[in-house]
Amino acid sequence: MAESSGENIIPINIEDEMRGAYIDYSMSVIISRALPDVRDGLKPVHRRVLYGMSDLGVNYNKSHKKSARIVGEVLGKYHPHGDASVYNTMVRMAQPWSLRYMLVDGQGNFGSVDGDSPAAMRYTEARLKRLADELLNDLGKDTVDFQPNFDDSLEEPTVLPAKFPNLLVNGSSGIAVGMATNMAPHNLSEVVDGVMAYIDNNDITIPELMQHVKAPDFPTGGIIYGYQGVRAAMETGRGRIIVRAKASFDVTKTGREQIIVTEIPYMTNKAAMIEGIAGLINNKKLDGISDIRDESDRDGMRIVFDLKKDAIPNIVLNHLYKYTPLQSSFSVNNVALVKGRPVMLNLKDLIKHFIDHRIIVITRRTEYELREAEKRAHILQGLIIALDNLDAVIALIRSARDPEIAKNGLMENFALSEIQAKAILELRLQRLTGLERDKIVKEYDEIMLVIADLKDILANEYRKYDIIKTELGDIKDRYGDERRTQIEFAAEEFSDEDMIPDEEMLITISHEGYIKRTPLAEYRTQTRGGVGSRGVKTKDTDFTEHLFSATMLNYLLIFTEYGKLFWMKVYEVPEGSKTSKGRPIQNLISLENGDSIRSVINVRTLTNEDYINNNYLIMCTEQGTIKKTLLEAYSRPRTNGIIAISINEGDRLLDVALTNGDNDIVIASSAGRAVRFNEKGVRPMGRTAAGVRGINLNDPANKVIGMVCINREDAQLLVVSENGFGKRSLIDSYRVTNRGGKGVSTMNATDKVGKLVAIREVTEQDDLMIITRNGIAIRMSVLDIRQAGRNTQGVKLIRLNNSDEITSVTRILKDPDEKAEEFDEDGNVIINEATDSLIIKGDDAEVIEDEIADAIESEDDEDEDVENDDSDAPEA
Numbered sequence: 001m002a003e004s005s006g007e008n009i010i011p012i013n014i015e016d017e018m019r020g021a022y023i024d025y026s027m028s029v030i031i032s033r034a035l036p037d038v039r040d041g042l043k044p045v046h047r048r049v050l051y052g053m054s055d056l057g058v059n060y061n062k063s064h065k066k067s068a069r070i071v072g073e074v075l076g077k078y079h080p081h082g083d084a085s086v087y088n089t090m091v092r093m094a095q096p097w098s099l100r101y102m103l104v105d106g107q108g109n110f111g112s113v114d115g116d117s118p119a120a121m122r123y124t125e126a127r128l129k130r131l132a133d134e135l136l137n138d139l140g141k142d143t144v145d146f147q148p149n150f151d152d153s154l155e156e157p158t159v160l161p162a163k164f165p166n167l168l169v170n171g172s173s174g175i176a177v178g179m180a181t182n183m184a185p186h187n188l189s190e191v192v193d194g195v196m197a198y199i200d201n202n203d204i205t206i207p208e209l210m211q212h213v214k215a216p217d218f219p220t221g222g223i224i225y226g227y228q229g230v231r232a233a234m235e236t237g238r239g240r241i242i243v244r245a246k247a248s249f250d251v252t253k254t255g256r257e258q259i260i261v262t263e264i265p266y267m268t269n270k271a272a273m274i275e276g277i278a279g280l281i282n283n284k285k286l287d288g289i290s291d292i293r294d295e296s297d298r299d300g301m302r303i304v305f306d307l308k309k310d311a312i313p314n315i316v317l318n319h320l321y322k323y324t325p326l327q328s329s330f331s332v333n334n335v336a337l338v339k340g341r342p343v344m345l346n347l348k349d350l351i352k353h354f355i356d357h358r359i360i361v362i363t364r365r366t367e368y369e370l371r372e373a374e375k376r377a378h379i380l381q382g383l384i385i386a387l388d389n390l391d392a393v394i395a396l397i398r399s400a401r402d403p404e405i406a407k408n409g410l411m412e413n414f415a416l417s418e419i420q421a422k423a424i425l426e427l428r429l430q431r432l433t434g435l436e437r438d439k440i441v442k443e444y445d446e447i448m449l450v451i452a453d454l455k456d457i458l459a460n461e462y463r464k465y466d467i468i469k470t471e472l473g474d475i476k477d478r479y480g481d482e483r484r485t486q487i488e489f490a491a492e493e494f495s496d497e498d499m500i501p502d503e504e505m506l507i508t509i510s511h512e513g514y515i516k517r518t519p520l521a522e523y524r525t526q527t528r529g530g531v532g533s534r535g536v537k538t539k540d541t542d543f544t545e546h547l548f549s550a551t552m553l554n555y556l557l558i559f560t561e562y563g564k565l566f567w568m569k570v571y572e573v574p575e576g577s578k579t580s581k582g583r584p585i586q587n588l589i590s591l592e593n594g595d596s597i598r599s600v601i602n603v604r605t606l607t608n609e610d611y612i613n614n615n616y617l618i619m620c621t622e623q624g625t626i627k628k629t630l631l632e633a634y635s636r637p638r639t640n641g642i643i644a645i646s647i648n649e650g651d652r653l654l655d656v657a658l659t660n661g662d663n664d665i666v667i668a669s670s671a672g673r674a675v676r677f678n679e680k681g682v683r684p685m686g687r688t689a690a691g692v693r694g695i696n697l698n699d700p701a702n703k704v705i706g707m708v709c710i711n712r713e714d715a716q717l718l719v720v721s722e723n724g725f726g727k728r729s730l731i732d733s734y735r736v737t738n739r740g741g742k743g744v745s746t747m748n749a750t751d752k753v754g755k756l757v758a759i760r761e762v763t764e765q766d767d768l769m770i771i772t773r774n775g776i777a778i779r780m781s782v783l784d785i786r787q788a789g790r791n792t793q794g795v796k797l798i799r800l801n802n803s804d805e806i807t808s809v810t811r812i813l814k815d816p817d818e819k820a821e822e823f824d825e826d827g828n829v830i831i832n833e834a835t836d837s838l839i840i841k842g843d844d845a846e847v848i849e850d851e852i853a854d855a856i857e858s859e860d861d862e863d864e865d866v867e868n869d870d871s872d873a874p875e876a
Helices: 014-034 044-056 067-077 083-092 130-136 166-170 188-200 228-236 270-282 313-323 347-388 390-399 403-414 418-425 434-459 461-479 845-862
Strands: 104-107 125-128 146-148 155-157 172-175 180-183 223-225 238-244 246-251 257-263 289-294 303-307 327-333 335-338 341-344 486-488 504-510 514-519 544-551 555-560 564-569 597-603 616-621 625-630 653-659 664-669 673-678 704-710 716-721 725-730 756-762 766-772 776-781 806-813 829-832 837-840
Touching: 014 044, 014 172, 044 067, 044 083, 044 125, 044 130, 044 155, 067 083, 067 125, 125 130, 130 461, 166 188, 166 347, 180 335, 188 347, 188 461, 228 238, 228 327, 246 313, 257 313, 270 289, 303 313, 313 327, 347 390, 347 403, 347 418, 347 434, 347 461, 390 403, 403 418, 434 461, 504 597, 544 597, 544 806, 555 653, 616 704, 653 704, 664 756, 716 806, 756 766, 756 806
Parallel strands: 223 486, 597 653, 704 756
Antiparallel strands: 104 125, 146 155, 172 180, 180 327, 223 238, 238 327, 246 257, 257 303, 289 303, 335 341, 504 514, 504 544, 555 564, 555 597, 616 625, 616 653, 664 673, 664 704, 716 725, 716 756, 766 776, 766 806, 829 837
16 A cells, blocks of 8 residues: 555554553553552542542531532542542542541432442532541642643642541552552551651561551441451551451340341441341251341441341351351552552551651641741831831832832832832831831741741751641541450451350150250259159150250260161250250251151260270160171261161161270160170171171060160169169179170069160269150159169159150269259149158148158058069070
8 A cells, every 4th residue: 555645654563562551551540540649548539539629618617519519620620530430439438337537528318338329419418527628738838749630721739748647547449450459447546656656766666566556447347356367467568357247145025036236347238248148048058047137227237137046146146257248358458659659568668658748748838838937027027127217218109200119219228129128018007107016026026936946847857756746646636536346366266166165955855856955954853753844845646765965065976767877966956945845856867757766875076086996886776786886987977867787677776875895785675684795795897787696585575675885883774664663783783794695684574563664874973864755754863763683673763644654764964063852743742851851832732642652652562672583594
């Protein structure tokens, strides 16, 4: 193509051109848009808005003006980048949840912490806050440089004088090209103290500065969780600060527990946060919360979480912190412009650059004030000369043809400057009086003192530092306030277990699969022969099948009839009162149809290698099969459970015990026979093995009713029959045989006594909890059950109705502080321990006395030992 005349085409490398253009663009973004200046802490748009408002005259002591008027002023004169950017900048400086110390006083709808947009600029009004005046003060005293605006028609300041360190106080955030800044706000009083400490000692260390500037102070309050990130941010300019919502617990009049949130982390959208939490609850990712309400009003924030009855508030709150924005992190990245270049700054750097800026401002302001004072002194000097030669001056002026001749005459005759001559010519006649002359002389003397003081400031650096301290002290007194964000210095990541006291609980599981935990203190001790107190509310067809004690942080190993194993922490079991029903266990574990819980044991931990590799699980089935497996094989919990033992057809898992590898095992049958052997006779097997024979039942109608692992030296064996008879015998009376034998007689299972239903290892320090099929519970001391020989019938432990029978017997630790009491279901009968006599209350006293007399007489008969003719069965 032919070249047009006058054209000069220069070939260039497009790669070099793009690189250069991109660098120019990125530097423009870094310097003129995204990063704040270290001196006043403002980006250009913030500076222009504040200067434009000041220029318009909307100061703190003037009336508000329409936001549209302010935006138009700033847009037309200084910042031609769209009205939205200007208006949004002004709005943010007026939001109390965005800036720690607001610079704009808004009137109207300026948005909300829920993320609502502000009203259009034509509806809102604004003016400067008084604190913004401290940034703008002394602009007219040549304290900072000015630069031409975008069309060179006006000038705007390159930086504001800034009497306080706005960058530290209000922070800043912005994304540039290839870099970003995210600076946290701080408490004004703390920052002022830190600046003063630096002025007093320029060699102060950052840890010493942090004794004054402790941590960021966010406008929305909250809690800084842990101090490591704060320390890193202060020392290096980078750090990750964990911020938590401020929450408390409350209980309604109906007894419902609540979590009340009054402060949320900085820059968190409240409405979006609540919506997100509701979604997690609906998706079953958060449990324990029944309702969320936002009760915030003009008095403050209040978010209410209603908890379910069985929820533990500490755990729910911990999960809220873990999975929701109620805990968030603020990543500090202190990047600001220092002499036009982006620099990473620590706390000491930020204070140093601010003080350097203030020294320059004070020096330039003092020089300006000195120039102005010297000008005034020069004029006053001329006026004094004129007044001293008043007649001559008046004659000269009267004889002059025009002001120019008069001016020149004054300059020549009295050695005056042109400025002084003009001032004399402009002098009003009233100033010629004697009193006015004295005022001029006095003003001259005063201004000469001011000049001397200003020169001293310029010559003395310490004076400048004192001025900085004085001005900052005034600002602290006027605007300083208390810290809003609390600090938890020694915070760590807590698990659910850290929030839970390791209290002892009674775990109850019914025949139909309802489970609950109840504080052990709810059960009161009763004496042998009591009628018991109502322990569990059950249906006529349901009854308590499993009852045992465990602490809150134990693991529950739940074994089912089909040989499956499920894991659960005790605190995960729903809490219920002594009379409550509990919750279906199917809601807590993945139980198959037709399967049921057969045994539950608790272990301290599944993570300690020494513990799980030196303890075993012994399992026993109803048909007498026994299996021994290392606990380590069951130490990896799975949500859907695992196969713990392979069960033969027609059999079912009955009981499981935790052993140390050298325990004696006793297995008892419903026919009243028991076999004792050492567990070393059972070799360890794999997790899915079926096991070996533990006892020879010798009769299809006979079945195993329990297994005991002997692990205490002072232990005795307690056996209980279904009709309420029981006894405790020395373990040594049960001689050790090989596994698989028929065993020896332990109780004569007559019609009166009934079949054996439980065998337990007890000591005299233990208490027993006995529960019947109808849900009656009685707690008694083992000491109340007399020791008897192995071949005896035993004594009556509990009086049963004709249709009732014992279903569960559990050993629990005895509380030495508890006192034994006896009472019926209506609370009519009480044992007086001091006299061991009965106190009868109520209208039915006479009837109850008769019943008690009959009971005592029958018990005396039952306490007699009855020898059995059965001989020991031979060893297998």
